[in-house]
Amino acid sequence: MTIRSPIVFGVVLCVSGCAINPQTGQPEVAASVKSQFNSIFNSDNPCSNNDRNIGIAVGAVAGGVVGYLTRGAKGAAAGVVLGAGGGFLVGHALDTRRCELYRIAQANGLKLVSAPITQGKSGAPGSTDKPTTVGLDVQLENKTDEFVAGTAELTPQAHKYLAEIANQYAPKTLLAALPANTTPEQRVQAGGRKVLIVGHTDESDASHGADPSTLSQQRAKAVAKVFVDQGVPVQNIFYQGAGDTLPIASNATDQGRQENQRVQIVDVPTEADLQQFLSQRTADPAKYRFASAVATVSDKVAANDSNSAVRTATQDRPVRHKQQLQTHQKTATDGAEKTASASSNNSDRDAETIPAPIARTEVSPTVNSPRATASAGKIGPGYDFGGNLTSGGGIPVRLGSAPAKSSFSLISSANANAPMTLNSCLGDRPHNASAVRNLATDQVLNVRDYLPGFYGAPWAAGLNGNLVALLNVRVPSDAGSPVPQPELKIYKDYTGNVTQKPSYSSRVPVNVYRGSDATLYRVFVDGPMRCMDLIVPNSKPRATGNVYYTNRSVDYTASGDFALH
The missing domain is CATH 3.30.1330.60 (OmpA-like domain)
Structure with missing residues (x-):
């Protein structure tokens, strides 16, 4: 009796179960066949050997095609048998463990x-190997x-x-x-x-x-x-x-x-x-509590402008008026854990580098009323970054859609392609993670890869005659790894003298949010500024920085172009 392969089974399914959709004129699988297919490959029962069955089918189809192309019909039959055996070995242990884990979960509520965690094969260019x-x-x-x-x-x-x-x-x-x-x-x-x-x-x-x-x-x-x-x-x-x-x-x-x-x-x-x-780990910024930004028409304009690498036309001059000042408690920030890496020597060298003289950047005015904060008393007069009165909760940040789901991601986002608009840093706080460590030695598993533009080089801009520089800016490709704290240096009334000492210098915690169009490098400061949003387009070595600061109990926002040095 001839052995019926999954290839033949698939043809039989289509012959017996395919129908023509009268609306589209295209063939489709009948509902009864869909149900049968789902019961084999997409069952809700965790002990149904889904991965083994999928492994058998994929292996058999691949083996059958290769066998047919090389040795004809006999080769196809042999390829099906070999392919099915390989798929079985891949999925069997996975099925067994997953089934037992679900049994334990059910027994204990x-x-x-x-x-499954998959890994792409490293084959020749154009290889069609399955993960x-x-x-x-x-x-x-x-x-x-x-x-x-x-x-x-x-x-x-x-x-x-x-x-x-x-x-x-x-x-x-x-x-x-x-x-x-x-x-x-x-x-x-x-x-x-x-x-x-x-x-x-x-x-x-x-x-x-x-x-x-x-x-x-x-x-x-x-x-x-x-x-x-x-x-x-x-x-x-x-x-x-x-x-x-x-x-x-x-x-x-x-x-x-x-x-x-x-x-x-x-x-x-x-x-x-x-x-x-x-x-491969990714994080969806939209899942954070602060994230959703209800943008007005004017906010959307500001958001679009703030995400441009090159600033264009200016907006109308803001209307400055007195308003009753409100005070709220500033969220305490904790320093993020530093990540050990083989490139730490380069990190130290970057931290000592003072950027070359930078021309003053014109800032874009924002609109409306001043706000007061509990931290205002800590910041004395004198730092003026050329900003205007802060509008509401600050400038919304648009990053594009959420990062693409990695091959290792457990739960995909239903709105993966929806554009994200995040609130400014004013309503955010640092999110910290510890490093991955080995239990036997307690040694850190070093981060190897960093995002382009975030591999240790400084970012800097001139704001109203002040030089603002972020040194040792590193972002691991792993969204779950701790982000090293950069060194923020501010040179008040910068004259272009490379020997000038900074008027403010501190290691500062950061959050990083990634989108399809840009990466948001968010800096938290308890000093001359409250926080800063550095929006870096994924395709350009320049960024827009929105700086939020308080002077004489009044909140201001300044925006300028930051360059990678």
Whole structure:
């Protein structure tokens, strides 16, 4: 009897189940066949062997096509068998673990989601190789009683179900799940897999006085030790406190904040695979609580102007008038953890470099009323960046659409292509993360890649005769890595003398938000300015800087062109 391959099965499905849509005139699969297809490849049952079935089908189709092209019909049959076997090996261990994790979650009332981690093959140019599944990304929502409130101490019930989960990553469990035809090399690889534990919080932790990065790091380390107790080699375990830097849901809702409180478990074959996974992490700025900007017509004009690398026509002169001053509490800022890197020597050299003389930049006026802040008393008169009275909440920032979903992303954004307009830095605060560390040595897993334009060179601009320079501006490609603090230097009444000492110098915390059109490098300052938004177009080595400062209890906004030096 002839063996029926998935290729033939697909043809039979189309012959028996395809119909012509009378509206479009195009063939489509009948509803009954769609249901059958979904029950095999898209089942809601986590123990339905979806990945194995998909692996078999993809492997069989690829093998059959190659076999047919090289050896005709007989070659196609042989290719189908070989392709199906390879796909089975790829998906079997993934299915087994995912099924067991969901069983544990159901037994303990846990909310758990997972996704395969894929890696593109490095083939010849024009290669059509499919991505290879190398691991699993599991995210477990924290239960309210998982940790003792305000601490990293696991409760007894949490320790019990986390131990069951950790056991699924132990080499003995992995080896037992491998099929009999697994090669010796694959068995050795299974015993040396790297596991990353990441703790995540929501934005409310910071408002309660806790440092999200520190607390989430301590909790991730506590979970990592449970994995050691279950037989996972300590040298193969890494941990990180990502704080609130990688939200998967909106922090504007209670449900979203609850979902953001989670533990993430990532496993991949090698440390190189782990670094590649980290370099692919992205964050959607629209998920932060501050993000949504309700822009008026005038604000939209200002936003468009502020994101231009070259400033154009000026707006109408602002109407200055007296208004009752309002005082609000300034959010305290915490310094971001510095990331160790092989390029630290270059970083120090950049920090000592004073940019060449820069011509004064004309600033664009903004509109309307002054505001007062609690920090106004800390800033004495004398710093004038040539701005105008701050309008409302400042100038909205447009970045384009959210970053494209990486191959490792667990949850894709439904509005990935929708343009983002973010509020100014006036309503924001620093979001900090700790570095990824090895549990055995506590050494930092170094960041290797940085975004273009953010690899350590300084940005500088002249604002009303003052030179404003940001030195050691670095942004890791990994959106979850801590962003090194730059050094802000301000030269009041700059004369062009390279030996002139700065009138203000400080390391300052930053947030980074990325979009399809531009990157926002947001600087928080407790000094001559309150904060600054540096909007860097992805295609140009120039940027627009919106500087917010207070002088004599009145708030001003100045905008100018910053150049990369």
